[in-house]
Amino acid sequence: xxxxxxxxxxxxxxxxxxxxxxxxxxxxxxxxxxxxxxxxxxxxxxxxxxxxxxxxxxxxxxxxxxxxxxxxxxxxxxxxxxxxxxxxxxxxxxxxxxxxxxxxxxxxxxxxxxxxxxxxxxxxxxxxxxxxxxxxxxxxxxxxxxxxxxxxxxxxxxxxxxxxxxxx
Numbered sequence: 148x149x150x151x152x153x154x155x156x157x158x159x160x161x162x163x164x165x166x167x168x169x170x171x172x173x174x175x176x177x178x179x180x181x182x183x184x185x186x187x188x189x190x191x192x193x194x195x196x197x198x199x200x201x202x203x204x205x206x207x208x209x210x211x212x213x214x215x216x217x218x219x220x221x222x223x224x225x226x227x228x229x230x231x232x233x234x235x236x237x238x239x240x241x242x243x244x245x246x247x248x249x250x251x252x253x254x255x256x257x258x259x260x261x262x263x264x265x266x267x268x269x270x271x272x273x274x275x276x277x278x279x280x281x282x283x284x285x286x287x288x289x290x291x292x293x294x295x296x297x298x299x300x301x302x303x304x305x306x307x308x309x310x311x312x313x314x315x
Contacts, residue, residue, distance in 0.1 A: 173306040176233075178240045178264060179206055180225035183217030186248050186262040190241035192305045194226065202291040204273060207284045213243065215285075223259040223274055224289055227267040230300030231312040236264070237303060238310065258293040268298040 158164050174192035181187050193207040204226060208218055218224065229237055239245050239252065248254060248262065257263030258272045273289030304311045 170307050173304045173311070176229045176237050176303040176305050176310060177206070178225075178227040178229060178236070178267075179208070179214070179218070180227065180254075180262040180264065181214070181217045181221035181223070182260050182262060183221070186254070187214040187217040188225075188240050188247050188262065188264075189214045190237050194228075197288065203276070203288060204271070204291065205286055205288050207281065207286050209284050211283065218287065219278065219285070221275060223261050223272055223292070224287070225257060225261040225263050226271045226273055226289070226291075226294075227264045228269040228298075229303040230266075230268045230298065231303045232300055233266070233303055234310045237305075266298065268300055268302060269296040270294055270298075 175194065177191045177194040178188050179191050179194075189208065189212055191206045191208070193205075195205045197203040197205050206226070208215055212218075236252065240247050253265040254262050255265065257270070259274075261272045263270050263272070271291045271294035273291050275287060275289045277288040279286040279288065301313050304313060
């Protein structure tokens with residue numbers, strides 16, 4: 148007979164269980180942008196590389212998010228990978244009611260009219276190919292059409308409810 152490790156009792160699946168488990172999962176931080184009547188954007192930790200051929204990414208967005216109406220209609224989106232020097236930018240795009248594109252945010256109209264943030268580690272403009280229902284969210288699949296991966300710096304991470312720098 149082998150000894151059983153001293154584990155706490157498993158919990159039934161709830162939104163709190165999922166949130167608590169994923170607080171332990173470090174994730175890269177991205178900002179997704181689109182052009183609605185005005186530019187919109189939000190901070191995302193769900194960005195994933197899906198396919199190299201064709202180049203495709205995915206991200207999740209809640210259907211109650213202020214950016215969802217524009218994202219739900221956008222043909223193209225901007226995907227920005229943030230550096231550790233951009234904690235405030237990440238917080239601005241995560242904050243409800245913030246003027247996300249006002250000073251000090253620096254941005255320009257990129258390909259397909261998509262708002263592109265300056266000073267990021269990498270940015271891509273992507274053509275939306277699908278919006279897949281997933282509970283109270285949608286998983287957006289988007290094909291990369293243009294971008295620039297040449298930004299300098301180290302990635303910004305999200306862990307335990309805070310923006311963090313990568314440690315060696």
